[in-house]
Amino acid sequence: MMSSLLCSWGTTSFPLLAIPSSSSSSSFSSLVLYPKPKARNGSTKATRPFCSARRNDDQNQNSTGQENNLDRRNMLIGLGGLYSAANLGSNTLESSAAPIPPPDLSTCRTNLGPPVPYSCCPPTNTTIVDFTPPTNPPMRTRPAAHLATAQYMERYNRAVQLMRNLPANDPRNFMQQSYVHCAYCNGAYFYPAAQGLNGGQIQVHGNWLFFPFHRWYLYFHERILGSLINDPTFALPYWNWDSPDGMNTPTMYNNSRTYPALFNERRNQTIYTRPVNLATGTNSNLTPQQIANNNCAVMYNEMISTATTLESFMGRPYRRGNAVPNGAGTSERGSHNAVHNWCGDPRERAGEDMGNFYSAGRDPIFYCHHSNVDRMWTLWRERRATNQRDFTDTDYLNSQFLFYDENRRLVRVRVADCLDTTRLGYQFQTQGVTVPWTTCRPAARVRGTRAARTSTLDAPKLETLEFPLKLDKIVKVLVHRPRQSRTLEEKEKEEEDDFENFDKAEYLGTFSHVPHKHDTPKKIKAGERLELDAQLEELDVEGDEEILITLVPLAGDITIGGIKISYASSP
Numbered sequence: 001m002m003s004s005l006l007c008s009w010g011t012t013s014f015p016l017l018a019i020p021s022s023s024s025s026s027s028f029s030s031l032v033l034y035p036k037p038k039a040r041n042g043s044t045k046a047t048r049p050f051c052s053a054r055r056n057d058d059q060n061q062n063s064t065g066q067e068n069n070l071d072r073r074n075m076l077i078g079l080g081g082l083y084s085a086a087n088l089g090s091n092t093l094e095s096s097a098a099p100i101p102p103p104d105l106s107t108c109r110t111n112l113g114p115p116v117p118y119s120c121c122p123p124t125n126t127t128i129v130d131f132t133p134p135t136n137p138p139m140r141t142r143p144a145a146h147l148a149t150a151q152y153m154e155r156y157n158r159a160v161q162l163m164r165n166l167p168a169n170d171p172r173n174f175m176q177q178s179y180v181h182c183a184y185c186n187g188a189y190f191y192p193a194a195q196g197l198n199g200g201q202i203q204v205h206g207n208w209l210f211f212p213f214h215r216w217y218l219y220f221h222e223r224i225l226g227s228l229i230n231d232p233t234f235a236l237p238y239w240n241w242d243s244p245d246g247m248n249t250p251t252m253y254n255n256s257r258t259y260p261a262l263f264n265e266r267r268n269q270t271i272y273t274r275p276v277n278l279a280t281g282t283n284s285n286l287t288p289q290q291i292a293n294n295n296c297a298v299m300y301n302e303m304i305s306t307a308t309t310l311e312s313f314m315g316r317p318y319r320r321g322n323a324v325p326n327g328a329g330t331s332e333r334g335s336h337n338a339v340h341n342w343c344g345d346p347r348e349r350a351g352e353d354m355g356n357f358y359s360a361g362r363d364p365i366f367y368c369h370h371s372n373v374d375r376m377w378t379l380w381r382e383r384r385a386t387n388q389r390d391f392t393d394t395d396y397l398n399s400q401f402l403f404y405d406e407n408r409r410l411v412r413v414r415v416a417d418c419l420d421t422t423r424l425g426y427q428f429q430t431q432g433v434t435v436p437w438t439t440c441r442p443a444a445r446v447r448g449t450r451a452a453r454t455s456t457l458d459a460p461k462l463e464t465l466e467f468p469l470k471l472d473k474i475v476k477v478l479v480h481r482p483r484q485s486r487t488l489e490e491k492e493k494e495e496e497d498d499f500e501n502f503d504k505a506e507y508l509g510t511f512s513h514v515p516h517k518h519d520t521p522k523k524i525k526a527g528e529r530l531e532l533d534a535q536l537e538e539l540d541v542e543g544d545e546e547i548l549i550t551l552v553p554l555a556g557d558i559t560i561g562g563i564k565i566s567y568a569s570s571p
């Protein structure tokens, strides 16, 4: 009933690919995670694990009745961080019941340590006003960056230039805007203990605050830009990386003559000549067409097949008094992190600007990237029944943030007030934009019993592995021992998979990370969970009792803390 597998890694990004493997005559499924180091020098970058799973039909061993007891919609694979693996598969151990309050600016930590070279704390202001939605705001339509007109780019460039020109201590100043991200992401902000609940550090990544925080952040940034050029209809562009038409780096960001305010030197110089690789955020020898195919599968995976629940897509709950969870949603840890890592400059010590959260907001392309991340949230919600679009938990709805607005007022906002973009006065351009990934459901290459044949019967059992496990080579592990031994003659040579292609049902998902810890930029604790159901179903291996995991790190140093497969109880 509850097999468990738990794995974790230490660095940045890697995809999980599900590859079925099991022997044809016994009943087990396999999940494969495999690593293939491909480090980009100096930076903590992508690694990718592939998980594959498949099972055998058949056999006598399913007598446990296991399947009947399981909630198939919520089978999860958990990957735990080096030091946090123990907490991984369990649901909430802590049980506070309060939303995350806004940061206490008076306790903002000014010295975050390397690599953050400055204080990210905002100008202090004693007056806080509560957000009220704009009345009858003119609709702001965010254009797809690759379709934007020269006139638009000119205005946008001018607005950013004016923002850069503001006094350094003006909260609307461009660098001050980047500090907002730094403060909320790199450990500067804390909330106090209260009502018997511990105080704590505020973190807006890796939990259910990810989408709301960044929506608010862009909302105020956009309004400030608009006010600087006296254009209340001004809207940020979005980097349409989920469609082949928009996968290349938008040209307006790489034209230091015409649009100097949008230009940034601290980027990976290779991003201008090829489409972004959403699977890994790293370079590869794949053709643009292959990358586009992979990207489509990655998007389908993170938006649809492994994102059937709010928690899977949005991230895990994060409440007052609780430790910050390691629980990014599929979109955050997938395409979102990949684009950060893709843009970050490997020449810089900590992947600045985009490759590190403290500095990401210094790159104007950040806001274009996050505009599309925000669009992904919008698209995902639109695919859901109206009563299943948002968490109804008041700890979520009443969580709060502080932002300076276009009038330099310090505004307190609630998550609940940002769920509807129309109410905030903006929408995304749809004309001329396609959403190709909704139909990119990958087919299984082999299904059911046949899938089982490519098994790796030599793989060691989970209990024989020692964790933490350094992933400096491909590691395979069988997670749950079959009840009966397989016939050895079924043992077949394992099929070597091509882990560069993601457009197959065996692909489970992507895990990646962007450095943000102030003290250990090169070491990141990660813990993620991923839905397995759609893949297992597609592979017709839902009944298998074992899953073979192959871990394939693509880049960076990865250490696996543990692997766990569990069944969540509710959607």
Ligand code: C2O
Residues within 6 Å of the ligand: 181, 185, 205, 214, 336, 340, 357, 360, 370
């Ligand atoms: Cu707050 Cu894309 O990161």
